[in-house]
Amino acid sequence: MKHKIGKLAAATALATVLAGPTWAQVDVEWWDFLGGGDGVRMKALIEQFNDEHPDIQISATTLEWGLPFYTKVRTAVAVGQGPDIMTYHLSRLPLALEEGVLSPITAEDLETAGLSTSDFFEATITAASTDDGALMAIPFDIHAVVTYYNRTALEGTEWIDADGNLTNLSSVEDMTGLLTWAKDNGFSDPLSFQSEGGGGTWRMFYTLLRQQGGEMLTDGEVLAGDNMDKAVKSIQVLADWRAAGLIPEQASYEASVGLFSGKRSVLHINGVWEVPTFKDSAEADTLGYEWFANEVPQLLDSPATWADSHAFAIPNDDDMSQETRDAVLTIIGWMEKHSLAWAGAGHIPAYKPTVDSSEYATLQPNATYASLANNAAFDPRSKIAGVGSPIYDAVDNLIAPAVHGFLSPEEAAGQMKDQLQSLLD
Template identity: 60%
Template sequence: MIGMRTILAATTASILALPAAAQQTVVWWDFLSGGDGVRMKALIDGFNEEHEDIQIDATTLEWGVPFYTKVRTSAAVGEGPDVMTYHLSRVPLALEEGVLSPITDADLEVAGLTKDDFFASSIEAATGPDGELYAIPFDIHSLVLYYNKSFLEGTDYLDADGNLTGIESLEDFEAALQAAAENGSQTPLSYQTGGDGGVWRVFYTLLSQQGGEFIVDGEVLPGDNTDKAVRALEIMTNWNEQGWVPDQAEYEASVALFTGGQSAFQLNGVWEVPTMTDMADAGTLGFEWGAVQVPTLLDESATWADSHAFAIPAQDEEMDPEKREAVMTVIGWMEENSIGWASAGHIPAYVATTESDEYQSMEPNATYASLADTASFDPADPIAGVASPVYDQALNVLVPALAGYLEPADAIEQMKAELSGMMNR
């Protein structure tokens, strides 16, 4: 008769002989530098510390055209990452190139997510014309209006608590710019007037606030959208003519005008919130500041927006089920811990984070979180989005118009002609 001790010894030996569960390594690519990069690295480190069975192997590549070119070429030869960050504005081009893998409801279930967990505008931007989801939104990053309280003291535009008030129209905003100039602001409104991104974001916001659409059914600025585009550019050129904005300022210079105390207002993305916060904490800012959703200057509330998202590259061979489960586990954890990403100024696309007490106590983030409901994403077309022909036209046509080299109507017609030609090829 076999003794109990012998049975236990045999059982233990059998357990020890079993192969250990293989650790999954998730190859990750992103394009995040600066404050964004620091915060994402902290999230990656946090995930790796909590998961012995899954480890993220992360690489940061150059933002913009270099990143998306690398994704396209790597997909062609089957050497892409397992997961990557992606701008939702680039999804239409990615679908044309066939570089993204659809994300199914079953995938979302593995991550502990559903589409209803996210702001509807971001899910819409992540969805292809076939109704499939091709990316999982991580944030909504949008244009906001920063303000220097010192230039608004004694005016109608600062309330008793030191908050911006009284700007409910274009006329109000321009009156505030003039008041700031009279209070000593050398350049009342700063934004990137010499580069594609800053000019496009302001232009698209003013177009969207008129209910305008840039691309409709494959046509650039059809019908009265042309008139609305001209009006948007006329408003911007007027700001130049009044001397309220810098002349052809590059991005870094436009930020320095505000942080250096020369501009009363700055139109820029939420991603500069950490810059302001860090300088204020270090005592190097020199003034009290705030940030709000871009006021409704024209007919309706709307603000240019984009999203950082997570996407899975398309592959010749279907991803191993265990690897895909690991990838979705990574994405789900990132969404559930996106409060760490909010400190970069972004609005988490995961609604539970945005509605949390911790996020609601973050300022000025909670103040402008409402823009998630009025976000105006770039046109869903392959010629639009980050580092696209649309951005090129902003630099090559809109910037010269701001400098007085083109009349707004002529600039818009030239932009239409150039982009229409690309769409019809």
């Protein structure tokens, strides 16, 4: 009789399983703009989360990066058709505040996610908050420009130390000396970066500006006071390097990467997101030399490096249920605590416990350039700044031409000031 009861119980249990789970599943709509290696890693994280959380299932959609993504978000949220969670660049936060597309993250929300603001690098929390301290997104990473370099070519020179890191680069003159040496030793474009287009040129210009303590915007004024002189100096440095043949003429993004991979550049300044590219090339033995990456050297008055952050944001939707919001916060907390996998894309996790972990310490070159988290120079807090913004357009139309000799640095900085100021007045 016991045997028959046991068989009956097993059959009942099987029927329950076949009929479906007994929990109430929460479906969460997710939007991101992550392509390439970022997209591969995020899809893997989403799949792992879904496997581990049968009660919460993420349905993810990847949209076009940049301005198209943010236009879609603005339109969708306005008509109540936005996602439940989305990735967001913190450089876009000021414009998001003006558009009213984000829902504030409360202390109770952080508690639900199992997080606190002290878990994150201070610069990221500042960038994710309003001027009065209201948190509007939860940072996921810091992605900045770093200096990739050909270790093999620099071996035995004064610019590499016993540990294989860059050294003796503490002024513009020092950098010019290295690049001139490289030019004389067969590197046709000693320092490569995206010199065609606003993105790469902006990151170079802004890094040099911030290393002088310069500010693009001060109390609503563009390049106020001596910031104009600092902007001119930043452009002049790049223009001098271009005139001497030390940086490429109007290199597209892909071409700039190719110059370094093809041993035509000894240095390459680009985002940390290219780490997987060079790792894959090295593992496939197609690079032909040893590479590494360090924080961008301090060439001027203080350490600073252009940076931005991918963050998680919740759209401003009064109709979102508490159940869905709690599910979203559970997802965010889980992602932060699994951000070591995201670091594989080259990014520095914004979640400090990951960066402080022994596992992260073995991740190279990430662990070596993680110091830049303390020197991250985020874009100006303004509606005219950030990814796909008017500042990028102004750099593309004015600063890049000045670097290539079509305008003087003074003309470019002056016209940029006038153009951007008109958008704020």
